[in-house]
Amino acid sequence: MGDFTIVAGDSTGKVSFFNGIHGNLLQVFQANKADVLTLCLNEEENKLFCGGVEPGISQFEKVIAGPGNDSFHRDYQKWVPSLPRLLHTHDVKSLCMAGEFLVSGGVDTNLGLSKYPPKTYITLPHIPKNSVHLAEKAACLMLQYADYLEVWKLGDTAVELEMGVEGGDGEMLPLTKGAKKLLQLKTRNDERVICSAISRDARWLAYSHTSAIHLYQLSLDEEKPLSVHRVKYLPPGVQPAHHLCFAGSDRLLVATETGDVQVLEVDSVKPKLLHNFDGCQEAVSHIRASNCGRYAAVSNFSRTVIVYDIIEFKKVCAMPQFPQQVAALCFHPRDLELLVVYADNSVVEYSIAEKGYTSWSRRYAKMRHQMEPAEHVGTTLNVMYHPSDEKHSQLILHGDKRVRCIDKTEVQSRKRGGALHVCDRIHYLVHVAPSAPDWLVIVERTPQSIAVTLPPTLAVKKFGT
């Protein structure tokens, strides 16, 4: 600390405060039952946080009993235990301050944000992004793991839900055909998969590791056995990717480490590198292609969103910059409009043709705070238009804990109550995507499934055990 007080945590769970000038021990507290793993001091140096081999975070506060803060009155300063915080289920391994929030992380993989007063606890689960890809036309799902990919054929049910006829929420439909694993593709030498993509008809599959991109051609004809053909010769200019995205039936968009966007024409024999859009040296955060296969929207971490024409290879427009990062984006299924969701959950609709926000977008910006519930809604991971809505007036947004549906027409008619619909019974949502009209594919990682993979927590001795 600034006053040369040295704080140490030991393996017995004690936190000791030493006078660094004289080298004497000032105070000792039994903060934890076991090892202290991390200590964190706030900017004012009057609060100390301590985490270790137990779920709780201990807090100590400096109390100044004397009149001044000089060296003479330093003896009057005492550290006292304060309110403990319990956000985690396992060991807390790291702590740091972010403004007034204490950010904590540990074995349970969750990121905890807490502050007091008022008592505010926010837990952000670790959900891998862009690890699930859906080939809508082929009803196939590709799962990206650390060093391999899996392609699954989705199952089916005999029950046809007619429009307007609702079943009970959560009602299970009988499976006529279960999900079937078609392919498991392991990387060579256990290379770590950075990103992957599958085309909408599941004919093409691409993934990138740290040194190269690999492209495969799949044959999913049900009457014939599955065949996988690796495209061996890629153009020499193709670089390892951070993001991959198929556009149309024959184009692959590659977002490189340097922020460039390369357009690759896929071919089973000789793919071509058609164009290279220079980036702004910022890593790409999202890349999406329009349904027509002509446009590609790219956002990067400098908070810019650019729309490219990948047929004529030109930059179409750049959206106005927002102070927040882009959380999700998607093209309108029919019109030349781009829907962007930012980190603060604000939704904007941008007309590429008119190069301006749509009227709905302006109206929604005014009404958003009245529509959104007061509690914390979490971050948005993905956004899409409702697959069964022909007018494309309904938006589906999902975070890690809830699916929200915004009815644009309700917003248009200023009906506040009916514009927002929420489903929050599925935790944690890894991926939500429409596979057909009235069908959504949801990939869920339940908290229980995460918990069973975690190491055991600190065993507390109870009598008789």
Place this chain on the structure above:
Amino acid sequence: MDAPVKAHEFLHGIDKSSLIGITHGLDADTLVFTHSRHHIVVENVKDRVTVSSWSMKQIHHITAPAVYSPNRNQFLTVVNKNVIHCWDKDSKIEQAKKYSFQKPIHQLFSTATMEPIILHANGRVQLFSIGVAQRKQLLAALISTAEHIVWSDAVELNSHIMSVMVTQTKEYEYKIYIQALVDPQSTVETVDAPLLLQAGTHVSSCCLHQTINKKFDILMLLSDGQLCSIPTEAVTHQSLNTMDYNLHKIPCTVEKNVSITSTGPSNVAAAPVKLDNIDVLGIWNLRFGTLVHKIPLSSPVHKASQLFYNGEQLFLPCADSVLAFPHESQPSTLASVLGMSTGMVDPMNRGSNETEKLCSLLKAGDLTNLTSSKVKQLLQSSLLDTKAFPRDNLLQFVRSGLIRSSILQDFVPKLIQKKDVYLLHEAMKYLPDVSDFTMVQVLDFYLSQENGAFSEIVAPPQEIATLMGPLVDRLAEVNNNGADEDADVPATYRQWTGKAVAIDQLLSMKYNDVVLMQELQKLQLDRVLVLLQYLYCKLKHSPIKEEATGTPDITQVCDWLSLLLDAHFSSFVLDKKSHVILLKIVAFVSDQVHVYNELASLEPILMQLREQLQLPTQKYVGDYCIEILCIR
């Protein structure tokens, strides 16, 4: 409760046995310490600062404690036995006015408003002015040459000064002298009374004690621990028998250098006295005969100790300093002394008749006149009675629930000493708040006893059936078939009906697991093994739920087993004898866990049957499913 707290040190570094005396100083906060025969120090004991100090030349020796006379506004002391030095508080002692006397002076006393008093070595007292005027004259001796003064004091009453003095001869014959001085005539009225003590006893310490009625008693601590309170009015020319004035007996060993002082109308302090082989400063309540407080003395007390009380602090010379213990005397009430476990003993042993009276009240069901302190006092006297053991009366006390937990720690060891199993069993059955220490103490005693000792304990027939039914049935089966004994049931348990009832009573009592586990660690291993084997039998045959009072259910048995295993884990690991029984327990518990798991799985099916619903078909929900999602 008036209780001394942390002690402060004064005169650090003085020699042992060099303190001559402590007297009152200039005001209520100052005291005059005379020590090392040459030094006089005036200390403000409240602020703990030295106000003044004087040192005599080495050729002169101070022979009596220096006193401050508010009447003369001077300090006075006796030098070389027959010279009185008087000096002002701001002047040097070398400038003191000196008065030489023909005969030696024993001590000087100061009074609040009147002149100082001179006590001559021959027993005569004089006002200071008269003594100085007649210092060249010879005074007729009051005490004989065979006597010497062992204690003296003087107090100022309304119109006169009373001097009290106790003398002793070589044959340990004591005499009390009281002299009254009336100013200005200085008329001396003297009474003296020989003291009659029991053979072999002598006076250890004396002090003056002012009663609530503003009268003065002479408190006298005898070497056998008897504390006498002799009113000064009772001193006439007739002999006084100390037995007539015995107040209490202090239940501790009185040291040779003991000193007592009055700390208020109802308290007396004594130090050093031995309590549980520890030197302590004890404060007793004179009205109720209870030990109000005791302070262990870590340092040795001076041989000629002098306990002094100034109204706020108790001063005691220890080791190389004078220790001051803050102590404020407060009016004592019955409520303040209730719960004191160690009190003075009533020497008259009037308890037996009282006990009989109490028992007759109990029989008549009249509990209105009972107080817990009375019962406690009577019970203590009953326990101390070595000649007769009032078993029936104690049994009646126990069954009436009159024995409080504070006395249980004395009561139970007495019963264990008497080996009265039945009374112990009844005590465990009826008395509330039995401590874990006592519980384990009794359990240890039960386990150490033969089965025959429990013959008096008879369980009711239905209780026997519940408790020992399976064991007895098994025994009958074995006897009829002529088969070998059941290895799991030791032969001794079959005769354990009384012992089992007693142990079961303990097992079903409430306890604190943390404390009980610490206490269980004190049990010897062979007794632990017997208990373990018994618990194993109980585990096999205990009811799921408690069916009768005093019968442990299976949860309690499991808890006791767990506690016993935790308490003696290392011993069990090392001791091979215990391995067999432990393996049996493990096997039995595993079977039970399996059975209970199966039973638990039956519960939802039974619930379904109860609701008369069709049993559901097993629906497997795998990693992949199709369900309806409503977004509202």
